[in-house]
Amino acid sequence: MSKNIVVFLVQSTKGGSKKRLCEAVRRMSKEKKCYIIASSSDFPLDIRNNENIELVNTPDQNAFTNTLAFTLLSTIKLLKIIYKYGSSIEWVGSFSANAGFSIALLSPFIDTKIFCVRRGANLRRLKIRLREDMNRNALSHIKGLLKIFIHKLISKAIFASSDLLISQTESGIRQLENEYDDWLPSRRAVLRNNVDATWIVRRRNCAVNDPIKLRCDVFNVCYVGRMQLLVKGVDSLLNAAEKLKKDDICFHLVGDGKDMKKIHDHILSKSLKNSVNLYGWMDNPLKIMVESDLLVVPSRVDPCPNVVLEAFAVGTPVIGSNTGGIKAMLHYDDLLFNPGSPKEISKMIRDIATDREVYDDISSKCVDLKDKHCFDWGGNLTKVFREYKYHTGIYKPIDI
Known part of the structure; x- marks a missing residue:
């Protein structure tokens, strides 16, 4: 059976992770069936109307943007897709820091390749915020320490279960190596963000006109x-x-x-x-x-x-x-x-x-x-998926 399905997970639909995911599925949906598991159905009209893209959203409530709740619900959604399509799934992957936890939990039962997209530096940001909390009160400091511990635990599980790590810059890869080197997948790729992304072009045109x-x-x-x-x-x-x-x-x-x-x-x-x-x-x-x-x-x-x-x-x-x-x-x-x-x-x-x-x-x-920084981001992600296993070290489909 041919592998013609890709499954993407993203927790938050308000930031850059969703925008990059949209660039990916716009390109990949020309050749493959794409499933998006997200905490909301808040996606552009061209994504929602694409017959080769299916949105599988968890309940659109603030309570469910919590990482643990999203993990539980997305695990159930992902399990249903795996049960239905099995060996037809080529890739399963996450586009945000915590969205891949459900994939990690199911990884022993997934007979497909797993990727994660990470910018890096999340742990460094949490540590800076912890310094801020030290100036407030002991409870805030304890919460900050607990958040760092949970973040590291989840990240280790995601990296250990992944076949491929993708970051937007080489410095992002290096930051992750400093924190998680023994846990990172051996295959790593750098794919820069692009200036001619659909969402940037639309914003630019609107701004220039008004x-x-x-x-x-x-x-x-x-x-x-x-x-x-x-x-x-x-x-x-x-x-x-x-x-x-x-x-x-x-x-x-x-x-x-x-x-x-x-x-x-x-x-x-x-x-x-x-x-x-x-x-x-x-x-x-x-x-x-x-x-x-x-x-x-x-x-x-x-x-x-x-x-x-x-x-x-x-x-x-x-x-x-x-x-x-x-x-x-x-x-x-x-x-x-x-x-x-x-x-x-x-x-x-x-x-x-x-x-x-x-x-x-x-x-x-x-x-x-x-x-x-002008190039086809989704097309180069497809190239990463196709070529990653033939390269050692950090693979760069475009080296800026």
Whole structure:
């Protein structure tokens, strides 16, 4: 019997994992039947209407986005698919950190290849959050330690049961090797995210046609991401903004998160209201980004920020932290600063804002990086599945 079915699992349908999964099934559904097990049916219309794609969602309730509950329900759903199709299934895999736990539980009974897509750095983010919890109370600290323990346990089970590990950057693979080397599958591949992904193109077109107009008499700097002071480096960006508040530079912060109130209070206490605009969550932040002169990605930990690709797509230059996936994506030293360094960030922004030659240089470098990130992501994932077993070390269908 021919193997013509691929099963994908993703827990959250709100982030980048779902978007990458959609790119995969758009391509693979041309040749194979694809099943998606997710915590919600919230997928684009072209995915829902594709006859070769079947959505198998667990109950769409907040309670079921919990990892253990999703694992229980997705295990049942996956078991039904395995029982029905058996040896026709070619691959079963997960697109988010915890979604693969149900696959790990069933792996002794699955006669098919198993893959997992991981960005890396999840454990590092949890450890930074644990440092934040130490400043609150003992109970929060204990919960943080327990979360790290459970995360490591689940990750080890997923890696041990997998035949193939896929990450978006080589640094993501290296981070996972540092934490889990003895548990990782021997076959590993790097598949970068692409700038011409369907969801980025749709957002870009909408933003270009209906941008949010910004002031023309200042240099506009944009941040897009979760509002987290330490992990996302928003504290460093705010401190840089304080150093630049007398310059003709305006900051635009787009996103939401647990530190939103602290950030709002900081803006007021440091008298930054005239130079820092806090927008909160936006359905399409590219409407701000397309009008901005510069995007800053100040994260201390970020394995593969899609916001960099979004900036490339709308033609906005980017600078970011010299760490992890940001370093891999931006490549050039003069687009990078040390994470957690407001002094470096403020100097770079001032130089870019006041020196046209510097601005044109970083813009040119970003255009070059954009061109390198244009490729068929789903097609290259298909290539990874087809070619992975013939390669040792880290397989790269596209080496940027």
